[in-house]
Every structure is written in C-alpha cells, then in structure tokens.
Amino acid sequence: MIPVSAPKRQYLSHRSEIDAAISGVLESGWYVLGSEVTAFEKEFATYCGVEHAIGVGNGTDALAIAIKALGIGPGDEVVTSALTAVATIAAIEMTGATPIAIDVDPTYRTLDPSLLAGAINAATKAIIPVHLYGQAADMATITKIADDHKLTVIEDCAQATGALYHSHHAGSIGNVGCFSFYPTKNLGAIGDGGMIVTNDPVLATAARQTRQYGWNDERDSLHPGVNSRLDEMQAAILRVKLHYLDADNNRRREIADIYDAALSGTGLPVPARRADTQHAFHLYVIDTPHRDRLRDHLTDNGVGSGIHYPSPVHREPAYENRLGDFERPQAERLCDTVLSLPLYPELTDGEVDQVATALAAFKAT
Numbered sequence: 001m002i003p004v005s006a007p008k009r010q011y012l013s014h015r016s017e018i019d020a021a022i023s024g025v026l027e028s029g030w031y032v033l034g035s036e037v038t039a040f041e042k043e044f045a046t047y048c049g050v051e052h053a054i055g056v057g058n059g060t061d062a063l064a065i066a067i068k069a070l071g072i073g074p075g076d077e078v079v080t081s082a083l084t085a086v087a088t089i090a091a092i093e094m095t096g097a098t099p100i101a102i103d104v105d106p107t108y109r110t111l112d113p114s115l116l117a118g119a120i121n122a123a124t125k126a127i128i129p130v131h132l133y134g135q136a137a138d139m140a141t142i143t144k145i146a147d148d149h150k151l152t153v154i155e156d157c158a159q160a161t162g163a164l165y166h167s168h169h170a171g172s173i174g175n176v177g178c179f180s181f182y183p184t185k186n187l188g189a190i191g192d193g194g195m196i197v198t199n200d201p202v203l204a205t206a207a208r209q210t211r212q213y214g215w216n217d218e219r220d221s222l223h224p225g226v227n228s229r230l231d232e233m234q235a236a237i238l239r240v241k242l243h244y245l246d247a248d249n250n251r252r253r254e255i256a257d258i259y260d261a262a263l264s265g266t267g268l269p270v271p272a273r274r275a276d277t278q279h280a281f282h283l284y285v286i287d288t289p290h291r292d293r294l295r296d297h298l299t300d301n302g303v304g305s306g307i308h309y310p311s312p313v314h315r316e317p318a319y320e321n322r323l324g325d326f327e328r329p330q331a332e333r334l335c336d337t338v339l340s341l342p343l344y345p346e347l348t349d350g351e352v353d354q355v356a357t358a359l360a361a362f363k364a365t
Contacts, residue, residue: 001299002342002351004306007183009346010248011190014240018190021236028232033212036235043242044195048169048177052204054196055230056211059158059180062194063091063128065228066154066176069196069206072097072125079119080128080156081111081137082312082323082331087180088130088156089313089323097125101314101323106330107272109285109338110137116145119324126152131160131170133308134186134252134280135273139165139173146174154178161187162249164278171197176207181238186252186282187245189234251345252281255352259284259341262356267364268294283308284343290364291339298341301358306340 011018025036037055045053056062072078074096080088082101092099102119105112111129127146129137139155146153153174157163160170161179171177181193196207206223209215214225256279260270268288273279285308288294295305312331314323342355 002303002347002354004304004340004342005184006344006346007188007190009344010188010241013346014244017240018237021240022233025232025236031232033229034232036232036239037230040230040235040239040242041195043239045197047242047245048197049172050177050197051199052197052201054204054207054211055235056194056196057228057230058192059178059182059194060087060091060094061211061226061228062178062180062196063088063154063156064094065207065210065226066178066196066203067092067095067097067126068210069203070126070152070154070176072152075123076125077121077123078126078128078154079116079124081130081132082314082328083109083132083309083334084130084156084313085158085309086313086316086318087158088128089319092128098123099319099323100124101312101328102326103328103330104132104334105138106334108135108138108274109133109287109334110135111142112330113138113141113145115326116142119326120145120149120151124149124151126154128154128156129174130156131163133271133285134160134163134282136160136163136165136170136173136277138274143174152176158182158185159282160280161185162245163280166276170280172199175200176203181234186249186280187238187241190237191234193230193234193238195230248345249280252343253279255343255347256281256284258352258356259343259359262359266359266362268359268362281343284341286339286341287334287337288339288364289337291337294362295339297362298355298358301354301361303355303358304342307335307338308340309335309338311335
C-alpha cells in the first residue's frame with residue numbers, strides 16, 4: 001500500500017547530511033537556543049523575505065505566541081476558517097481570546113472574505129487566514145478588509161511553507177506568519193517545531209520574549225510568557241532540509257500535474273489553483289460526492305488516502321456552539337467530500353504511475 005504520507009523517506013533521502021547535523025549538535029554540548037537555532041532563524045527569514053524569524057516549539061505555539069505578542073487576549077475575538085486543523089482554534093483559545101469560525105469559498109477552500117463583514121465587531125482584533133492544503137488564501141481582499149477595520153492579519157502557514165502569493169512567500173504578506181515543522185509538512189522536522197515570521201521589530205521582540213518566560217536579554221521577565229523553544233537538534237535538521245525545499249515543492253507540483261492528467265475523463269475535478277499563486281501542494285485534495293467509492297477503489301489498487309478534515313472545527317465536540325452563530329455550508333459539505341492522495345517528493349515514479357493509473361480507471365458516473 002502506498003502510504004498517504006511517509007516522513008521517514010525524507011530522512012533517508014538526506015540521511016548522511018542529517019546524521020552529520022545531529023552529530024554536530026550532540027558534540028557541541030549546547031542543546032537549547034544556540035547557534036543552530038540562530039542560524040536557522042536567519043536562513044528562514046531570508047527564505048520568506050522577512051526581517052525576523054522566531055523559532056518555537058510547534059506550529060500551535062507559533063500562533064498562540066504571535067497572538068499574545070500582539071496583545072490579544074481575554075475579551076478579544078479572532079476570526080478564522082471553519083475548515084482547518086483544530087490547532088488553529090486551540091491556539092486562539094490558549095491566549096484567552098475567543099475564536100470565531102466562518103465559512104470557506106467552495107473553489108479554493110480557504111476563508112471566504114465576503115463573509116468577514118458579518119463576523120467583525122468591536123471585539124474583533126485579528127483575522128487568521130489559513131493557507132489550506134498548500135495554497136494561499138485571498139490575501140489581497142483579506143488584508144484590505146483588515147486595513148479598513150484596523151485589524152491584524154496572522155497567516156496560518158502550517159501547510160504552505162514555500163507557497164507564493166503574487167510572488168510573495170506565504171507568511172510575508174500579513175502582519176505575521178506562523179509555520180509548523182511537524183514531520184509530514186513540506187519542511188518537516190524529526191519531531192515538533194514551529195516558526196513566527198514578521199517584518200515588525202516590536203512584534204518580533206515581544207514574540208522572542210514570550211517564547212521564554214517573557215525574558216529580556218538579562219533574563220528579567222518583563223511580561224508573562226511560556227516555555228516554547230525550537231531546540232538545537234530540530235533546527236540543525238531543518239537547516240539541512242531547507243536547502244531542498246524548493247526542489248521538493250517543485251516535485252510536488254510535478255506529481256500534482258500527473259494526477260491532474262489522470263483525472264481527465266473520470267468526471268472528477270482537479271484542485272483549483274488561484275491565479276498568480278504558486279501552490280505548495282502539501283496535500284492533493286479531490287472534492288467529490290463519490291469519495292467513499294473512490295477511496296475503496298484506491299485501496300483496492302494499493303493506494304492509501306486521507307481525509308483533511310472529517311469534521312469542520314465548529315462540529316468538533318470541544319467547540320460545538322462556541323465559534324460564533326454562522327452558517328457554514330461549504331465547510332460542512334467539504335468534510336463529506338474531500339479526499340487526500342499520496343503526495344510527497346520521495347514518491348517513486350512507479351508509485352506515482354500506480355496512483356495515476358488507479359485514478360484514471362475510476363469513473364464518477
């Protein structure tokens with residue numbers, strides 16, 4: 001069975017470099033917030049085209065620390081997408097702020113900007129667009145609305161490392177961008193990791209202090225903080241992998257094109273690409289009412305698949321009736337119809353052909 005994700009393959013493809021990076025950290029004797037983290041922060045900031053990058057423990061913490069650093073907390077509301085990982089909502093609640101989830105547009109499956117006006121009120125302080133599946137949300141419209149209402153835009157880039165929007169990297173468009181380095185991501189650690197990026201020096205300082213007890217350089221706690229630090233081992237591993245990110249994303253797009261071609265004539269739609277963007281294809285997601293039949297067909301042909309996500313966040317037991325009183329028909333429909341195919345740069349040509357052949361043999365009607 002071809003797995004829908006296989007992070008070990010990326011380690012094996014760069015094994016000697018990664019092993020050397022790990023050995024270097026072990027020999028250094030410095031394991032938390034040392035030279036590897038500092039170097040990776042600089043390299044990642046340069047890659048994203050921003051001035052500042054702050055390494056943290058994971059992607060959820062990246063969002064929560066960014067929100068805290070912006071001074072958003074109890075009594076404030078943050079608007080985001082109903083079709084996202086639960087982590088987006090959990091991060092907002094970690095700060096004491098109230099998450100509000102609105103629907104997505106049916107074509108690109110990202111936050112629908114036309115619904116923002118109905119969700120913004122005096123308590124609203126920020127918007128978190130989620131660059132779902134590796135494709136940027138409609139940032140031009142979202143940032144315009146945010147500017148008009150004096151709101152902050154926090155990009156959830158967990159699935160979109162390397163994605164472009166109007167030639168700008170995801171994470172560099174709003175006020176702050178937040179990334180996850182979970183092992184299955186386009187840039188994945190061998191463990192957890194996250195990053196906050198921004199061009200705002202005041203926000204960067206606040207985030208850097210918040211990740212470590214609110215400390216300044218003299219270790220005075222200037223404000224309440226947390227303990228969420230990207231460790232040296234993961235930073236060293238991510239530095240190796242960053243060199244290959246663009247090539248890996250190009251391979252993802254090549255595979256996506258092959259899947260597109262295989263779907264022609266099946267009656268199944270290909271994932272839509274937003275104009276003037278570069279999709280990072282963290283996931284290749286088909287939207288079809290025939291999902292269960294397609295999934296069974298793929299399994300019978302030795303192809304694994306996944307569902308991202310089986311439930312919109314407002315239907316999760318922890319958040320039901322707590323994310324605002326809005327209709328979200330598109331998010332609810334998509335959770336019944338989306339199916340993710342295997343898509344990672346280490347797929348062999350033979351495996352890609354196997355997936356494509358299985359797709360081409362399916363008939364929607």
